[in-house]
Amino acid sequence: MSTDSVLSIAQQSRAASRQLASTPEFLRNQALANMAEALASVRQQVLEINAQEIIKARDEGQTDAMVKRLTIDDKTFDYMLSRIKKVAQLPDPLNRILTGHTNPAGLRVYKKSVPLGVIGIIYESRPNVTTDAAAVCIKSGNAVILRGGSEALHTNAILTDAMAAGAINAGLPAHAIQIIRAPGHEAVGELLQMDQYIDVLIPRGGKGLIKRIAEGTRIPVIKHYDGICHLYLAADANPEQAVTLAVNSKCQSVQVCNALETLLVDSQCAEQLLPLLQVAFAEHNIELRGCERTQGCLPSIALASEEDWHTEYLAPLLSIKIVDGIQQAIDHINHYGSGHTDGIVTQNLSLAQHFEDQVDSASVMINASTRLSGGGDYGLGSVVGISTDKLHVRGPVGSNELTTYKWVAYGDGHLRG
Incomplete structure (x- = not known):
């Protein structure tokens, strides 16, 4: 995949994130509902394509554990849909007033939650990460760039295309949900250099993958290291x-x-x-x-x-x-x-x-x-990982954790004395 292609995706995501930041809650929730419906409409295609990729993985000698993570059956698919619907039911993570006061001069100051912007998700083998990540990012007003493992390339592509179409039909920007389709490592390397457009990377996979991502980019990384x-x-x-x-x-x-x-x-x-x-x-x-x-x-x-x-x-x-x-x-x-x-x-x-x-x-x-210790049992709905970092987020990474904040001050001609 050419650098121009990755650059184009990153630029489009940045533009989409500007619009998403001011998208009202009802529109984001409608997008999530549409995404679930769109996925349901391609269920059979997903199962057939996934079955082909499972056969290919076995032929290539992938481990039973890898094949298990790769597999989508009807039960798994229903679970994926239910998680999107649960995310839609969560309270809005945006525009929450985190703290506020009026200072002695009458300046009204408050801090409110806002999206991070553009989030890149790099992951291995688990197609359910595709749907979880997209849902959590849309709920929190973030544009998302997905890059799954080559072993689930076609499964991830059809999942992403369906969700993107559903989100667009709800009125969200055309590039709110994107996927990098190239199977090689070159595209990942290019993505790691897009610090001008991507605000945070979240790698999901083995320790080796996370280490390579963290050491190969200037973009902040939310790391999910070992679970000992x-x-x-x-x-x-x-x-x-x-x-x-x-x-x-x-x-x-x-x-x-x-x-x-x-x-x-x-x-x-x-x-x-x-x-x-x-x-x-x-x-x-x-x-x-x-x-x-x-x-x-x-x-x-x-x-x-x-x-x-x-x-x-x-x-x-x-x-x-x-x-x-x-x-x-x-x-x-x-x-x-x-x-x-x-x-x-x-x-x-x-x-x-x-x-x-x-x-x-x-x-x-x-x-x-x-x-x-996960999103569902903590009332977070879907999560995009469990961070073992302490900054910016620790533990399960849900929609609230994919926000930052801005300070806002309302005055009436207030000046610095």
């Missing part, structure tokens, strides 16, 4: 609840960023809980690795290495470490964790609050599965 998620079972944890939460955190879906990767078990309850946990995880075919003390309780499991504590498995593997009290658990999490999602199981409120205050993560779960 922990669950600490405190000494007073209810055994049944502890096992249930640990299993759900790991086994509900092992290939997602908020799946449990390291289980920390307090030494005071380890002898009771570890055999129960081993049986429960065996039912889900989870391979366990443990520290020497864990291995002492469960001789059949492998010994965990230093590398294991640093690893996001995204696989049916789990490391277990016995810790002596909450502070040792907190220290382990803050040293080895990725700042994504970490939790505690305890019946002691003060212990839970201490954990909440001391663990430096975007999401802290108290007696809840790590799998709940």
Whole structure:
């Protein structure tokens, strides 16, 4: 793809973003409704094209995990449509008065939420990111440039074309939703140089992709690095609840960023809980690795290495470490964790609050599965990622998080004295 083509897309998106910034809420919501209808009308085409790309991916030797992420079936398609509709029902993220006052001279000052502008989304394999990203960007008044992985090139293209047509029919600018269709890496490299037109990039994919994007551009990047998620079972944890939460955190879906990767078990309850946990995880075919003390309780499991504590498995593997009290658990999490999602199981409120205050993560779960740290369960609707950064946004990135603010001052001929 020529630089001129990428440049043209970026310029068109910048022009569209100027119009979108002042688009009223009802029009953006109508666009979202139209987008869902337009997608529904091409359902069969999407499923057929996606099936062809799945066959191609298998022929090329792609992993089962990659194929699973690539796949759209009727259930997935219905879910994609429902997420767009839920985004439309959310409160308007724009024009919210964040703070305001009248100064002693009578100057009325306030700060209000406004769109970021143009957002580039670069992602791998998951076609649902195409619809989620477009919906969240339109809701928040941002123009979006989509660049999905080559393995889903045609699926992403038909999804984008349908949504773009729906948005245009609602009265939105023609280039509010665009996609880069070139399959090679050259177009991505060109996109990274468009700092004059693109306000933020959001990469979705493996650590390697995110690192390349962050190091190859001057455009601000909202990064979604590893999800090395922990669950600490405190000494007073209810055994049944502890096992249930640990299993759900790991086994509900092992290939997602908020799946449990390291289980920390307090030494005071380890002898009771570890055999129960081993049986429960065996039912889900989870391979366990443990520290020497864990291995002492469960001789059949492998010994965990230093590398294991640093690893996001995204696989049916789990490391277990016995810790002596909450502070040792907190220290382990803050040293080895990725700042994504970490939790505690305890019946002691003060212990839970201490954990909440001391663990430096975007999401802290108290007696809840790590799998709940996402847009839907937080009431955000669709999200375009879960940021492990602290600036500009931390945690799930929904429509509110794709805004910035401007200061406005109303005077009556006020002058600087």
